[in-house]
Amino acid sequence: MEKNIILAGVGGQGILSIAFVIDHAAMDAGYHFKQAEVHGMAQRGGAVQSNLRYADREIFSDLIPAGKADLVLSVEPLEALRYRQYLRPGGWVVTSTTPFVNIPDYPESDTLLGKLAALEHVIMVDTAHLARAAGNRRAQNMVAVGAASPMLDFEETRLLAFVERLFARKGEKLVAVNQRAFRLGRAAGLFFRHSVAAGLAKLDSLRLLRKLDPDSIDPAQAEAWAAAIEDDAALLDRVLGSEGTVACDDVPLVA
Amino acid sequence: MNKEILLGDEAVGLGAIHAGLSGVYGYPGTPSTEIFEFIEQRTRKGGNVHAFWSTNEKVAYEEALGMSWAGKRSLVCMKHVGLNVAADAFMNSAITGTNGGLVLAVADDPGMHSSQNEQDSRYFAEFALIPCLEPGDQQECYDMIFDAFELSEALRVPVMVRLVTRIAHSRTAVDTREPREQNELKPDKQIRKWTLIPVNARVQYAGLTEKQPELVQRAEESPANALDLRGGTGVIACGLAGNYLFENLEPDHDYSVLTIRQYPIPPEKVRALLDRVDDLLILEDGYPLVENRVRGLFGLEGVHIRGRMTGEVPRTGELNPDIVRKALRLEPLPTACDAAGDLSNRPPALCKGCPHTDSFRALNDALEGFDDPQVFSDIGCYALAALPPLEAVHSCVAMGASIGMAAGAAHAGYSPAVAAIGDSTFSHGGITPLMSAVQQGVNLNVLVVDNSTVGMTGTQRSMSTGTTLDKIILGTGVSEDHFRVIEPIPRNHEQNVAVLQEELAFDGPSVVVARRPCIEAQKKRAH
Numbered sequence: 001m002e003k004n005i006i007l008a009g010v011g012g013q014g015i016l017s018i019a020f021v022i023d024h025a026a027m028d029a030g031y032h033f034k035q036a037e038v039h040g041m042a043q044r045g046g047a048v049q050s051n052l053r054y055a056d057r058e059i060f061s062d063l064i065p066a067g068k069a070d071l072v073l074s075v076e077p078l079e080a081l082r083y084r085q086y087l088r089p090g091g092w093v094v095t096s097t098t099p100f101v102n103i104p105d106y107p108e109s110d111t112l113l114g115k116l117a118a119l120e121h122v123i124m125v126d127t128a129h130l131a132r133a134a135g136n137r138r139a140q141n142m143v144a145v146g147a148a149s150p151m152l153d154f155e156e157t158r159l160l161a162f163v164e165r166l167f168a169r170k171g172e173k174l175v176a177v178n179q180r181a182f183r184l185g186r187a188a189g190l191f192f193r194h195s196v197a198a199g200l201a202k203l204d205s206l207r208l209l210r211k212l213d214p215d216s217i218d219p220a221q222a223e224a225w226a227a228a229i230e231d232d233a234a235l236l237d238r239v240l241g242s243e244g245t246v247a248c249d250d251v252p253l254v255a
Numbered sequence: 256m257n258k259e260i261l262l263g264d265e266a267v268g269l270g271a272i273h274a275g276l277s278g279v280y281g282y283p284g285t286p287s288t289e290i291f292e293f294i295e296q297r298t299r300k301g302g303n304v305h306a307f308w309s310t311n312e313k314v315a316y317e318e319a320l321g322m323s324w325a326g327k328r329s330l331v332c333m334k335h336v337g338l339n340v341a342a343d344a345f346m347n348s349a350i351t352g353t354n355g356g357l358v359l360a361v362a363d364d365p366g367m368h369s370s371q372n373e374q375d376s377r378y379f380a381e382f383a384l385i386p387c388l389e390p391g392d393q394q395e396c397y398d399m400i401f402d403a404f405e406l407s408e409a410l411r412v413p414v415m416v417r418l419v420t421r422i423a424h425s426r427t428a429v430d431t432r433e434p435r436e437q438n439e440l441k442p443d444k445q446i447r448k449w450t451l452i453p454v455n456a457r458v459q460y461a462g463l464t465e466k467q468p469e470l471v472q473r474a475e476e477s478p479a480n481a482l483d484l485r486g487g488t489g490v491i492a493c494g495l496a497g498n499y500l501f502e503n504l505e506p507d508h509d510y511s512v513l514t515i516r517q518y519p520i521p522p523e524k525v526r527a528l529l530d531r532v533d534d535l536l537i538l539e540d541g542y543p544l545v546e547n548r549v550r551g552l553f554g555l556e557g558v559h560i561r562g563r564m565t566g567e568v569p570r571t572g573e574l575n576p577d578i579v580r581k582a583l584r585l586e587p588l589p590t591a592c593d594a595a596g597d598l599s600n601r602p603p604a605l606c607k608g609c610p611h612t613d614s615f616r617a618l619n620d621a622l623e624g625f626d627d628p629q630v631f632s633d634i635g636c637y638a639l640a641a642l643p644p645l646e647a648v649h650s651c652v653a654m655g656a657s658i659g660m661a662a663g664a665a666h667a668g669y670s671p672a673v674a675a676i677g678d679s680t681f682s683h684g685g686i687t688p689l690m691s692a693v694q695q696g697v698n699l700n701v702l703v704v705d706n707s708t709v710g711m712t713g714t715q716r717s718m719s720t721g722t723t724l725d726k727i728i729l730g731t732g733v734s735e736d737h738f739r740v741i742e743p744i745p746r747n748h749e750q751n752v753a754v755l756q757e758e759l760a761f762d763g764p765s766v767v768v769a770r771r772p773c774i775e776a777q778k779k780r781a782h
């Protein structure tokens with residue numbers, strides 16, 4: 001077993017906190033791991049990445065060779081595209097769709113989301129939306145790692161334990177917020193993946209997820225939603241046009 | 256035995272503490288900063304380790320040498336270009352020799368992630384005739400610090416531990432050892448050893464050269480230099496390069512491999528390798544030091560040597576597993592996607608609300624009316640003012656160089672000669688050139704952007720900020736009339752432009768201090 005992950009984002013978005021959670025889970029599970037990070041000038045709002053590798057055997061290179069990345073996990077949609085040439089065939093991109101705009105030539109949102117949706121294996125989550133729902137917009141990094149967590153080789157409870165350790169110093173409230181962000185991200189990521197596998201268009205799944213009550217998101221309902229939308233072409237627009245949020249288990253009701 | 260998750264830098268720091276360290280010295284600089292910071296944090300609550308940032312690397316080195324003189328173990332850490340600043344003390348400490356173990360941890364930055372060049376510190380070790388250890392991973396960072404102190408105390412010379420960015424800033428689990436006691440205070444009062452007047456220095460230097468065979472012998476015997484003879488194609492992999500090599504090889508590969516992690520280069524091991532192979536690839540994350548030494552001026556009969564000098568490995572930039580793969584003539588691995596060629600770049604920028612933005616906006620406006628005015632600048636966050644949208648500074652060369660270069664340009668008749676420098680860079684290397692310029696009555700304008708901290712490297716303590724800075728500036732002889740302090744906030748813009756314009760109009764040395772704390776530092780202080 002070997003897993004190679006490129007964590008991507010913009011300086012200050014907290015990708016090293018994601019690395020903390022996965023590093024500790026890897027050590028806890030008895031794996032070897034190496035995690036190269038970026039310090040210094042780039043941290044001032046520039047593109048940053050961290051190469052995180054774990055395996056059940058010795059790891060040599062701190063950097064992931066091109067063609068060996070299993071996963072690009074990005075807290076920012078433009079940054080998700082920056083490292084795609086490292087992905088092995090069949091590798092996944094898990095990305096936030098919340099843009100961090102600090103450059104003049106930042107691409108149009110539709111173009112960018114279109115590019116991401118065109119990737120074969122991608123999971124897109126609106127991290128700002130879910131982090132806000134969890135109680136703190138800064139918890140987007142934990143939403144992102146939650147969304148990627150089913151692809152990691154650790155129990156959800158182990159990962160959550162290290163989210164707790166990471167924020168323990170900052171008080172119970174932040175621990176709860178970040179764990180909640182993680183769970184919301186996990187549910188949304190699974191819902192996205194299952195609904196897309198069942199035939200729902202990626203950008204439609206993303207739109208639907210924004211409309212669902214975050215706490216109600218249940219990956220088990222993803223197929224039903226995909227089927228209902230396939231049956232009734234106008235359903236998605238009706239749902240999106242309805243007042244307030246929609247509970248995830250309301251599929252038949254809305255239909 | 257414990258396991259800790261550590262950066263390479265932190266592993267060096269913890270290794271030093273456990274090896275009986277009494278003092279750590281340094282000046283912040285990426286990628287070396289975390290060595291010092293780790294020791295400072297770890298020993299804050301006890302442990303009796305002196306840990307206080309120094310004004311610059313030369314001062315740090317001299318303090319470390321004094322600690323060694325007194326018989327205790329000291330560590331001095333800096334980035335590669337910092338060693339240029341410390342070079343006077345460094346070179347001569349090899350001549351005096353040491354007493355307590357003295358280890359220099361220097362972090363090179365191949366690829367220039369955060370630096371002006373990618374000079375290779377192994378040349379400095381060779382130049383000074385001292386041993387250099389080059390860890391290949393974070394565990395070795397920890398372990399080699401013990402070896403380095405022992406080597407230093409056995410041979411009575413300083414020992415260099417050379418890191419590169421990818422080792423320094425990569426994290427893994429490191430096994431730790433039982434801590435060793437610190438050395439007793441035991442000053443070395445051999446006056447002739449420490450007093451390098453020519454009559455003594457000649458003796459000391461001869462003594463240093465006499466130690467060289469032993470340095471070589473130790474490198475030959477060191478398990479850090481491992482020779483594995485297999486087939487007729489050979490590889491020499493130095494330090495971290497070994498990781499990229501083994502990443503690309505199967506365990507039953509057919510290459511004959513020499514890994515070098517302790518210098519001087521072990522000639523017998525190299526010879527044994529050369530006797531086996533007719534094709535030799537040399538991999539170094541840095542300059543082609545070993546490659547050039549092995550090839551010599553004219554190359555070797557019967558062995559084809561490949562590396563940075565022959566183009567199989569790019570001449571510049573850091574190594575990575577893909578470059579090494581290509582140099583091994585292996586097929587690239589299949590990938591899911593091609594590179595995203597048309598992606599917008601996201602360069603670093605000054606933080607939102609950074610005081611430097613207001614300072615340089617004011618300077619830009621004050622310089623309006625001059626024909627394409629050039630501003631000499633320096634090392635720090637404000638070097639980012641070179642980029643759009645500010646494009647306010649036009650040089651960044653060496654710590655303190657802004658003032659010296661502006662003075663030289665003024666000597667040549669260039670006007671306005673403007674230098675922009677931060678408070679910490681000023682204390683590091685700006686005081687002496689300002690003193691020169693003031694004493695010469697040069698017509699130059701210095702803008703000191705006093706953000707009260709060393710911003711770029713993570714808001715370490717600045718030596719000369721606030722009133723200390725003011726007193727130093729006035730102490731160089733700047734007239735009180737042409738020493739001005741402004742507060743760079745948007746509301747003060749017009750007024751700040753006016754102050755700068757008045758000083759630009761003055762024919763003589765003037766200093767304007769733009770004083771407002773770095774917002775990152777303020778955030779940290781609030782915690």
Ligand code: SF4
Pocket residue numbers: 044604605606608609610611636706710711773774775776
């Ligand atoms: S770290 Fe401080 S000095 Fe540097 S850009 Fe940010 S606010 Fe400015």
